Amino acid sequence: xxxxxxxxxxxxxxxxxxxxxxxxxxxxxxxxxxxxxxxxxxxxxxxxxxxxxxxxxxxxxxxxxxxxxxxxxxxxxxxxxxxxxxxxxxxxx
Numbered sequence: 487x488x489x490x491x492x493x494x495x496x497x498x499x500x501x502x503x504x505x506x507x508x509x510x511x512x513x514x515x516x517x518x519x520x521x522x523x524x525x526x527x528x529x530x531x532x533x534x535x536x537x538x539x540x541x542x543x544x545x546x547x548x549x550x551x552x553x554x555x556x557x558x559x560x561x562x563x564x565x566x567x568x569x570x571x572x573x574x575x576x577x578x579x
Contacts, residue, residue, distance in 0.1 A: 488555050489521050489525070489529075489555060490517070490518055490521060493517075496521060496525065497510050497517055497520075498510075506524075509524070526553075529553040529554060529555060530552065530553060531551050531552060531553065531554050534556075535554055535556050536548060538556075539551050539554060542575075542578040543578070
């Protein structure tokens with residue numbers, strides 16, 4: 487899970503900011519479970535996310551996705567072609 491790679495964001499800062507730091511497990515397996523349960527609502531596929539899933543994975547695969555981590559390229563950044571996005575995110579190929 488990509489979120490696990492952002493340990494300081496998901497296991498430290500955000501729980502500290504919302505007063506739930508004491509609920510974060512100390513061990514890595516516990517932390518992964520914490521992401522899947524405590525953050526589940528953040529990763530459930532929404533209507534807004536479905537369009538991107540369908541574009542990059544196709545309709546058949548997109549219909550079966552239950553959880554995804556959304557992202558967007560900032561408006562003030564470079565404008566990237568679909569080919570360049572596929573280079574940066576090879577899982578879209």
